[in-house]
Amino acid sequence: MLFALAGCAQAPQPSNKLILWHWMTDRNDAFQKLAQEYQQETGVEVSVQLFAPSDSYSQKVIAAAQANVLPDIYGILDKKSIVADFIKSGLAADLTGAMDADGGSWKNSLFDKALADRRFDEGNIYGVKPGIYGVPIDVTNEQMLYNKKLLAKAGIKKPPVNFDEFINDAQALKRVGITPFVSGWGELWLLDCFASNYAFNIMGEEKIFATYRGQVKYTDPDWIKVFNLFARLRDNGVLIDGIVTKGNKYAEQDFALERAAFSFNGSWCVNVYHEMNPGLDYGVMSPPPISSAFPLKIWGSAGSSFVVNAGSPNKDKAIAFLKWLTAKDQQLVLARETYNLPSNKEAIFGVSPILEEFAKGMNQSTHPNIWPLNEDPSVSEAFDKGIQDIIIGEKTPLQVAGDVQTVKDRQMAQGNR
């Protein structure tokens, strides 16, 4: 007992029981049901353990990693650089062999963009051995949604196809007393996502990455255009009051209860809206582009993915379970019961029409996890908070650009040291 307390217990032995940790409250029932089915089919018990909310889950996984007590299967809710640290610490198994087996049947059944989220290519900047280190169980992308009834009330016949039309539609909505747009921009990642969509549209990915490398400044006219876009949204009264402190759950509630006509949210919202207001009549659209210089890209990749503990004595069984979980039949169960986009390409044809609309967006998707490099987190924080500053009217786009560049310069100087 003393050894157990001191963390010196005997190393775990292979068994017929797998332990899976996750954070997805909305998918827990479906996971439990599938785990029971798997036990009946194979005799392998899968104990599905839910730890929510996701912030607490994240901390638990990091603490378990430090103590080397991770379960057989778990998810890493963090940036790719942190996933890389898990891999380098021997805590996440390389699944390339299993994915490539049988002519790559498992790998080929999954959306490539979802796999890319956990794939490390040759010469990656993280110094990780090339391979696939995670299994996507669903895919997600972030797009705009519009309430058909509210648009019709304002005399808008079709959703806007460019940013000017969007601003005009917002004016029309305001004239009939409807709040045009809501999003959970109190959560910085969602604001970052929206801004980066337009950065891709205005300057293209090469210039974005050049900025991250320090070769282009945030005071560049193209970045000013990105910041200006938020000033336009503010000046035209497009945004719901209190948007910069609004959590996404509240934003989802606002859209579901028809308090705003447009929203910016991820594909998981289909499930949320269904629970809050099953009769909500809405459609999905790409954020309306502001420029024709470059294609507008949306964020989209693996929604949730699991990794296999490299140190688990049940590693092979864990891989077999994940292969079963991402097969077409199980993916259809998950898609139908949880309204998430399946990671299996074949299962996409059995989902609801609104999810199909979301699925179309995967063609124009990208994600920070698959970019060759990412911005320093402290610069990203200054960037996102700067946009909040613009929205509340405290700073101009030029001031924010200068502030962000100052943080970038400091970060570059530290990096050089």
Place this chain on the structure above:
Amino acid sequence: MNQKAKITAIVKDNLQNFLFVLPAVSIFCIFYIYPFYKMINLSFYDWRGIGPMHFIGISNYKELMGDNLWWDSIGHAGYITLIALTFQNALAFALAWACDREIRMKRFYRMVFFIPPVLSEVVVGLIWNWILNPEMQNGQHIGLLNHLLYNSGFPQLVHDWLGDPKTALTTIAIVNSWKGFGWGFIILLAGLQTIDRQLYEAAKIDGASAWKTFTNVTIPMMLPVILVVVILTILGCMQVFVLILTMVNEGLVNHTDVPVTRIFSAMQNTNRFGYACAEAVIFGTILVCVSFITKRLTDKAKQA
């Protein structure tokens, strides 16, 4: 008893005593001393929570000294604490003093005043989010406060309380005081009830006014209790966190940042565990110093 037997008895006695306190000491060391040591140790490293740790000496501390956002956050926590020390504790004292009198339904008031502190901070945050909601639907204000202000003839006061940098921190400070005044109320009421009633009777016989009685009897007798309330208020308010997270998420730009949200952000958003530990060490040191100074000042006041 010879010398050897005497020594054996003393050692045995000491050993017995030591064995009795060993479980408590072990728990204290494992769950308090070791994490504390580890936190200080980590503050000298660059570490992302997983993977290799790089010793960087006092670099985290040097950076922290020039981190304006960090020092602003200390100022914000100080402001919230100041509101609590004045508004919250004055309210708690006034209500405790009223409930110490022979008034009707005082048991009911005691119960009502103690409801906010027993509510979870998340619940309080959610309730106040609804009260302060700045949105409108079908021409009606959704938030209770703006709805009341509008319909009671004060439309000019309708405001986005949490979305305006001028009002956000004060609003949070007031909600924090609303949540916290019940603790002070209970402690101060308990203190008031321990004051010997004969002192009041003697003051009355001497012809002391109500104010004189209050300043010369109640306040001096209550000083130790007030000290406890002041220290608990400072420690509690400086560490406010959950309320802010539930009311303004990741914050209104940096206007609502407090030290704990900065520490959390360093760990969660930028994965800088070493820097977060350095922040925690500095913050802990500040709290210890403030508590120490408060105690010294109150001791001096008591002697005076």
